[in-house]
Structures are given as C-alpha cells and as structure tokens.
Amino acid sequence: MDEQSRIEYSKMSRRGLVSLAGAGTLAALFGNANAFGSGALDLSALAANGKFNPDKETGPIRVFEWEGYDAKEMWAKYTASKYAKSSPLKFTFLQDDQQALAKVAAGARYDIIHPCVAYTTDWAAAGLIQPWDTSMLPDFKGIPAAIRKGGNIGGKQYHVAFDIGFSTIVYDADAVDPADAKSWALYTKPKYKGKMSCFSDGVAITKIGALINAGGPINPNKLNAAQIEASKKTMMKVKKNLRSFWTSQTQTVNDFVNGNLIATYAWPDGYWRIKNHPKMKGRNIKYMWPAEGRLAWVCGFVLAADSKVPGRSHLAVAAANTPKTAAWLVDAFQYSPAQGAPSVRQLIKTKALIKAFSIDDPTAFAPPRAWFETPLKNRRAYVAAAEEVKAS
Amino acid sequence: MQRLRTSGSTWLLLAPGVLLLVFAFLAPLYVIYQFSVGERMFAQTPALASLTGEATSFTTQMWSGFLGHDVQLKVLGGSFTLPLVAVGIALLGLLLLTVYGSKLVPRGGGVLAIVSALLLITPFLALPWGDSFPRLAELSSEGTDLRLFFKSVTMSMTASLIAVLIAFPVAYWLAFVAKRSKYVWLLIVITPFLTSYLLRVYAWRLILSSDGPVNSLLLSLGLISEPVPWLIDSQFAVVVVLAYAWVPFICLPIFIALENMDRRLLEAATDLGASRLMAFRRVTLPLAAPGLIAAFLFVFIPTIGEVITPGLVGGTNGYMFGSRIQGDFISSGSFDWQQGSVISLFLLAVVLVLTAATSRFLRNAGGEVS
Numbered sequence: 001m002d003e004q005s006r007i008e009y010s011k012m013s014r015r016g017l018v019s020l021a022g023a024g025t026l027a028a029l030f031g032n033a034n035a036f037g038s039g040a041l042d043l044s045a046l047a048a049n050g051k052f053n054p055d056k057e058t059g060p061i062r063v064f065e066w067e068g069y070d071a072k073e074m075w076a077k078y079t080a081s082k083y084a085k086s087s088p089l090k091f092t093f094l095q096d097d098q099q100a101l102a103k104v105a106a107g108a109r110y111d112i113i114h115p116c117v118a119y120t121t122d123w124a125a126a127g128l129i130q131p132w133d134t135s136m137l138p139d140f141k142g143i144p145a146a147i148r149k150g151g152n153i154g155g156k157q158y159h160v161a162f163d164i165g166f167s168t169i170v171y172d173a174d175a176v177d178p179a180d181a182k183s184w185a186l187y188t189k190p191k192y193k194g195k196m197s198c199f200s201d202g203v204a205i206t207k208i209g210a211l212i213n214a215g216g217p218i219n220p221n222k223l224n225a226a227q228i229e230a231s232k233k234t235m236m237k238v239k240k241n242l243r244s245f246w247t248s249q250t251q252t253v254n255d256f257v258n259g260n261l262i263a264t265y266a267w268p269d270g271y272w273r274i275k276n277h278p279k280m281k282g283r284n285i286k287y288m289w290p291a292e293g294r295l296a297w298v299c300g301f302v303l304a305a306d307s308k309v310p311g312r313s314h315l316a317v318a319a320a321n322t323p324k325t326a327a328w329l330v331d332a333f334q335y336s337p338a339q340g341a342p343s344v345r346q347l348i349k350t351k352a353l354i355k356a357f358s359i360d361d362p363t364a365f366a367p368p369r370a371w372f373e374t375p376l377k378n379r380r381a382y383v384a385a386a387e388e389v390k391a392s
Numbered sequence: 393m394q395r396l397r398t399s400g401s402t403w404l405l406l407a408p409g410v411l412l413l414v415f416a417f418l419a420p421l422y423v424i425y426q427f428s429v430g431e432r433m434f435a436q437t438p439a440l441a442s443l444t445g446e447a448t449s450f451t452t453q454m455w456s457g458f459l460g461h462d463v464q465l466k467v468l469g470g471s472f473t474l475p476l477v478a479v480g481i482a483l484l485g486l487l488l489l490t491v492y493g494s495k496l497v498p499r500g501g502g503v504l505a506i507v508s509a510l511l512l513i514t515p516f517l518a519l520p521w522g523d524s525f526p527r528l529a530e531l532s533s534e535g536t537d538l539r540l541f542f543k544s545v546t547m548s549m550t551a552s553l554i555a556v557l558i559a560f561p562v563a564y565w566l567a568f569v570a571k572r573s574k575y576v577w578l579l580i581v582i583t584p585f586l587t588s589y590l591l592r593v594y595a596w597r598l599i600l601s602s603d604g605p606v607n608s609l610l611l612s613l614g615l616i617s618e619p620v621p622w623l624i625d626s627q628f629a630v631v632v633v634l635a636y637a638w639v640p641f642i643c644l645p646i647f648i649a650l651e652n653m654d655r656r657l658l659e660a661a662t663d664l665g666a667s668r669l670m671a672f673r674r675v676t677l678p679l680a681a682p683g684l685i686a687a688f689l690f691v692f693i694p695t696i697g698e699v700i701t702p703g704l705v706g707g708t709n710g711y712m713f714g715s716r717i718q719g720d721f722i723s724s725g726s727f728d729w730q731q732g733s734v735i736s737l738f739l740l741a742v743v744l745v746l747t748a749a750t751s752r753f754l755r756n757a758g759g760e761v762s
Contacts, residue, residue, distance in 0.1 A: 125435045194621045244707040383726035391540040
C-alpha cells in the first residue's frame, strides 16, 4: 500500500478506530472498488414499488454516519444511480449514539442516521424517526429475524441493522493468569489493579456487573432492580481495580499498546488493532470469550421523521445494505455484518477475520455465548447505577 | 469621552448585550428550568415519555431527589450528620463573614474574616497526593450527586489554590523584578494559551504516563522501583492539569493588582524601618489580596464544572460534577435531561451566589485600596 492509500485508509476509521493492520486487505479492496454496485439491485424498479415515490423527490440526502462509512464502496450502487445527481449524499459524522440522539433532538436535521439498536425506542419516543418500508429494501430479508426484531416497535421496522459486533475483554495472555481469563470476573482480581480498563457506557457497566455476579450466562438485557443494585455494588468494587472508564476506544488501545494496560473492554476492531500493533509483536493478545457470554451490539439505519427525501433515502439504504457491502464491512472494519447470507462469507477477502470473529459460527452470536443489545425499558435504572459507580 | 445624551443611543449600545443575554442565557435558562420541574420532556408527548421514564407534569421530585439528603461532616475521625439547609446557611454565612468581616466589625474584623475563610475552606482542602487525598475535614452525603458536588468543590478548590500559589510569585517577579522586559515575559507566560487546550491536556497525559518522563526520571534516580500508578488517571492528575492550565490566565489579575500598587507605600514602609519581609506582609500582600482572591475565583468558578480534563486524565477517580451533568444530557445514555437540568441549575446557583458575594473582590482586582 502506498503512502497516499495509507492516509486515505486512516481517514476512513469508523469511530476513529480502524487498524492499519489490514493494509494488505485494503489494497485488495481498493483494487476491486469497481466491483461494488455491479449486483442485480435495480433502484429504478424499487422506486416504483414502495409507499414513497423517489421520482418526485429532490434535494440532498443528509447522512449522519460513523466516520469511515462515507466510503465510496458502501454507497456505490446509489451514487451510480440516476438519483445521485439531484440527491447527492451529504455526510456528517457522529461520535456516539448518545451524542447523535442529543444533537438531532436539539434540532440538527438529517435523513438517514446510523445509531445502534438499543436507542431505537428513544429515537421513536422523541418523534425523530419514522418506520422503513421494508418492501423497498430487498436485502432486508437477509438479516436474521432475531436481529431484525430489536429494531421493530409495535410491528413497524424503525431500525434496519447493518453492522454487528462483540464487546468483550482484550487481554495479554502473557500477563494474565489463564484461570482468570475465562470470565468477566477478571475485573474483580486485585492483582491486576491499575492495569485494566472498561468502557464508560452506563448500560455496559451494569451488564458486566450482573454477569460477574451471575457467574454464568444470564440475559443482561433483562435485569431487575435487585440485580441492578447488586451489579452496582460489584462494580463499585471493580472500579478500585480499574485504571479508567474509557470514552474513546483509541485512548484505551493506545494505553494498551503503551504498556499501561493488560486488559480492556474493546470492540472487534480494537482487539484487531492491539493484536496487530507493532509494539505488541510477540505478545499473546486474546479476545476473551467469558463463561457468562460476550456482549454484542447491533447498529443500523433509521429514517428521519421529517425527511424530505424518504423515498431516495430508502434507495440509498437498499444500496448500502447488500451482501457485497457486508463483506466489505468485515474487510475494512473487522466488524461482522448483519446480513446473514452465506454469500457474504464467500465475498470476504481476509478469511482470517471469519475465524477470528466467528462469522461462520451461528452459535457465536446467540445466547448463551453472546448477548445482543436490545432497547431496555429500564435503561435509566441501568445508567443510574453506573453513574453511582463512577461517582463513588 | 462624549457623554451619551439620548436614551435611544444608550439602548442602541446596550442592545447587542441585552439580546445576547436574553437569547443565549435567559431563554435557555428558562428551558432548563422547565426541564427541571417536569414541564418539559425529552420525549415529544406524554405517551412517549413512558419509554424514557420522564416526569410529564410539574413536579419537584427531581429537586427533592437531589437535595433531599443530609450531609456528613467528618472532622478528625468524628462524623456528624447535618441537614443540608443548615450546612448551606453555615457556608453562606462564613462566605459573607470572609468578604465583609472587616467592614462589619471595626476592631478585629480582619481576624474574623481570616478565621471565617479558614473555616470555609477547610472541609474542601485536600493534600493532592496519592490515591486518595489526605483530608483534615470533609463534607459528604448519602446522595450521589451531592457527594460528587462536594468532591468536585474539593478538587477545584485545591487546583485553584495551587494555581494561585504558582501564579503569585510569577506575577510578583513580573511586577517588581522584570523591569523593562516585563511585558515580554508576560507574553511568554501566557504563550500556552496560544495552543489548543486539548493538546496541552494530552501533553500532560504523556508526561505523567507510566513510561513518561516523570516516572522515567524517578526510576533512573532510583527513587521508585516501579512507575507511580496515581500520577495519571487519578484525582492528582486532574488537579495538576487544572492548576497548570489556569496559571497563565490568573497571572494577569495578580500582575495588574501588583502593578497598580502605589510604590510610595513600600518606600514609606522602608523609611519607617520595616524589613523587606515586613513590608511584603503588611503592605504588598494586603494590597494584592483582592487580585489574589479574584484570581482564585477565576480558576474555581470554571473548573468546578470541568468535563474535559477529568475525562482525559482523571481515570476512574477523577469523575467530577461536570462529568455527571454531561452524562445526564449526553454521554451516559439515560437522556435524563430533567435530572441534568436540576444539577445544572444548582451549579449555576452556587456560582451566582459565590460571584455576588465576592463581587467586592472582583471589583477591586485592579489593586485599588478599599
């Protein structure tokens, strides 16, 4: 990969977190950029069938996206269509779900937004989004029903999943006792005090505490008041062992590769960055599969309630959410695709990623091995407990 | 200056400021107030509020949830539980005695002011050293937010005192020693302000990290056998960085107070046989006091609601009141704008009371003899 390509690649980091480690993969990817948009998807035909009429709409499609997801490969089919000229895609980057929701609730206007599914009810509650017409999204049926369900409120599909991934502990197996590396309870071990970090998200903190308390698989999305209270007490003890609650994965990756940490909560790309970092050469970096199960997330697209181009927004999302872009997602970002079709795996260039993130293992993304996030009715209780942990 | 004769032109000059006050302060303040009493919700309708768990009509529940806790005063191993109202009145009384003690009591008023000031700051003073700061006295509470408020006041007050202690000798040197080059040096002192705040905080992260220069130096000197863990991701780091960040800024009011001092008073003190130390203690320090107190407030008021520094160098123990507000509004995921509004308004009220009570010092920061 030449320097220019390297710079371009570094600009594409989703959440600012993409590794340069997949350089070879990306070279191949850029080399095949023209392959995108060559599928059988016919946007003009789609336009004629839905409840919206894209042919009568005009104006840009404002996309509130994760950094890096403005890549041409992801939207190629739409940008090659006749609609792109009068409705070009205009990207603005979001930092996290909370900031995105607060920004839009405060008046920022977009057409397509890319939040994670746990916040779908908040977007809907605030009246900020409208349901998708899934008949205009041909590859929607390729998303497993269990994943689709999270974005469905009252029978209407508000959230269309695009990317999924694990959240668990990355650890240095040379520094962590193998007996301790089998459970979220690693965080409770005082012998690693000051050498561990955890995500600052309130829901994640409370879920982890509950999993530690359970000592085995329980659904962390359905905690009652007593479990949340018990989790709070556990995490207050855990806090004493933690160096930080990180707010930026880049920060914790840097802390890890600079020797300040031997274990931290991370998403797949964070693990991949640490594992392939030059400073980690020769180190045995592992991505824990706790006995209680990994946490997992689902992100995807929502449609703004006041969009002036809802039909064309459907076409853009239909173009972005295909098996080809799903495979591209894995190669470029080390995330897993919401698209479950076997053809996705065939299209993935870096086969090592399939094994590393269990993309070929249907049990990997299902309980009790992993717990997908879902909208929580009592999220305030989860967050309030975590805030008390932080303030303790 | 030509006197303004018509009320029309006066209003014209005032208009931008008034508009700014109304649209950028009072209007948002009113919205925040509405959130704090449940008259406004994050959700668009009361029906949708069931999804977010918000209050849907007027209520003082959020306020009582925040303020409805007693306060524990821990002094020298003992612990006393006091009502929050009593603690608030006591602190306000001590603040007023500190500011106006010398005016209220003609004889011994200065002593009264100093004693009040010491009583006022003692529960919030901490030695910024180690994992947990050693304390002489401490205010705490069962209420999470109140406890966090007291902790933030302590961290902010400690940082403010350190900043003043560093800035004063610098300003003194500039005013009395640097002579002709003083303005060049003043420019050099404030140079850090020309760079990004984030950049400066990140620089401290590198300086204080396990493999940073401080730990490396201590290791190479044999003073420690392994990196000091609490140098970074700790309350210590937050206090150090906050103090560092504000020193250049507060050099200015102290420098101005010293620069505007009537030098003939120092000459008179010397002529009357005062030593340099006595002249400093009896003349320079009292005249610089308003500037010092103003400088202290210039650091304390903005840092009590700090978010960025605790987030970058505070680790799990550096969490402050501002972080909590940010969490309620944005980052924690609860979108509890109603609770966030309550604690924002509380912080605003504290700052307003503090500013109003100490306005005498802020007015006199230019070195006037009152």
